[in-house]
Amino acid sequence: MTTTSQALAKQLSRPIIEADRERARLLLLDWTGCAVAGRAEPAGVKIAAAFADEAGRCTRIGSSSASPQMAALHNGCLGNVLEMDDVDKRAVLHAAPTVIPAALAMAEHVNADAADLLDAIVIGYEATIRIGRAVGPGHYAFWHNTATCGPFGAAAAACHLLSGSDLVSALGLAGTQSAGLWQTRHESDSMAKQLHAGHAAQVGVQSALLSAQGFQGPRTILEGEQGFFKALCPGGDPQDVLADYGGWLLHETSLKPYPACRHAHPAIDAALTATDAGGPITVRTYADALKFCDRPNPETAIEAKFSLQHAVAICLDKGMPELSDFEPGVIATHAATRARVTVERSADFDVAYPAHYGASVEIDGKISTATDALGDPEVPMSLQQVREKAAGLIRHGGMDEAAANALIEAALTGSLDDYRETLP
Incomplete structure (x- = not known):
């Protein structure tokens, strides 16, 4: 057998x-x-x-x-x-x-x-x-x-x-x-x-x-x-x-463009296309996203990365989320917008999950929706976007631009020895 x-x-x-x-x-x-x-x-x-x-x-x-x-x-x-x-x-x-x-x-x-x-x-x-x-x-x-x-x-x-x-x-x-x-x-x-x-x-x-x-x-x-x-x-x-x-x-496999839990990404995508007129903000998404990321008052970096409220507030306050937006010293700057966010479970997004990670953001009756998150096979990141993500992360890790570029090229085209030699 x-x-x-x-x-x-x-x-x-x-x-x-x-x-x-x-x-x-x-x-x-x-x-x-x-x-x-x-x-x-x-x-x-x-x-x-x-x-x-x-x-x-x-x-x-x-x-x-x-x-x-x-x-x-x-x-x-x-x-x-x-x-x-x-x-x-x-x-x-x-x-x-x-x-x-x-x-x-x-x-x-x-x-x-x-x-x-x-x-x-x-x-x-x-x-x-x-x-x-x-x-x-x-x-x-x-x-x-x-x-x-x-x-x-x-x-x-x-x-x-x-x-x-x-x-x-x-x-x-x-x-x-x-x-x-x-x-x-x-x-x-x-x-x-x-x-x-x-x-x-x-x-x-x-x-x-x-x-x-x-x-x-x-x-x-x-x-x-x-x-x-x-x-x-x-x-x-x-x-x-x-x-x-x-x-x-x-x-x-999906790639992640934003430095947050993947369950927060569809809400981020929806928020990036929303217009904030200053009213209440309602985020609707699937149950697992709420289980892991319903955190209205994050205090630490990891709590902020697992907070739908914080991720959406960043997008509405400044646009594309960056690593620095989740640091403890920055979290409080988005408190006012975060306080306007409520989160709800959506039966429609539940039915589609996990084949599709979706969310919507409603502000003053206007709804922005992401049925798939950026980086999913349905909405793939371009090679240039992946390179830019890697370059930013490598520089965040302490390498200068020239060293980062060398490591990127080694990963994409080099031998194993080339790759090993360019790692920090």
Whole structure:
């Protein structure tokens, strides 16, 4: 009998073409900007300090080199710090900070080339997104999908690069270590969300390395009676992992133009096209956006990034949101507009979610609507927009313009050595 993991492994072995690798390069660039910027943030500084004595040959952005496991942990944490990493809207997870750090660490560990790295990214995204789309809302109600589904994709990416590894076994080892609870979102000083991503990347690398030594994992981790879906996914079906989606799923990944929770992005898009005549402001959107982002009085940067009220107020007060608009010293400047905002659940947006992230903003009877968020496949960011986003993030992370441009070109066109040498 073929297990779900074995069937998934077969799907992950199908051909990869140059267009898939080009998409992987774009996602690599987007993640790079996020990770370089994250190194200068408090969570980034703390994760580097905690493991400062680690040694090895794999790159840790903004810190000394380390073992592949620790490099994956470090870089995985950094990529999620500023809440600007890519997202699959149907899986409701960020693949980049789990898959790319694992792929990069393993590529350095085995001296792979850029094409191998890109193929590993394609495969890792596929595994993570497929499982994320299958777990269902019962899982997402308590579990952070990036953290719980990310280890599978990180293991798949790492196994693609590591000769002698056993993907099915590694998926079992990764799945049994899956973890990450949403309670972190209810405490503004918690940095556990970043640890979720780093841990998932580390688990993937570790699982691949163990499998290459014959260290066996459970082959029925997904569908088993005490496996991942039975334990963590009420209403989820492991057979949905094998759904026919056509091409590689990294092409359906959404990029984030704004430094806020993705659930706030459709409201931002709607607000950017609204005219503020000074009256009451009503934001209507889907239930998950309210669950995570109904915060009328944010005080910290992370609370502001998870506040529909603050995001909309920024747009109406000044236009396009920037990183600085979410800093504690700036939050109060939007208090008056924020106080005019009320949020409501919309049945129409609920029905469309998660295939479509939508919201509307009503001011004095005039309604602006976004049925899809900028950066989604339906409304893609241009290459120039992605480059500009990355450049701004890289400069935010302390690199000058020339160094930022060199890193961008290396990510988009260079060899693995070119890319490594231009990282800070």
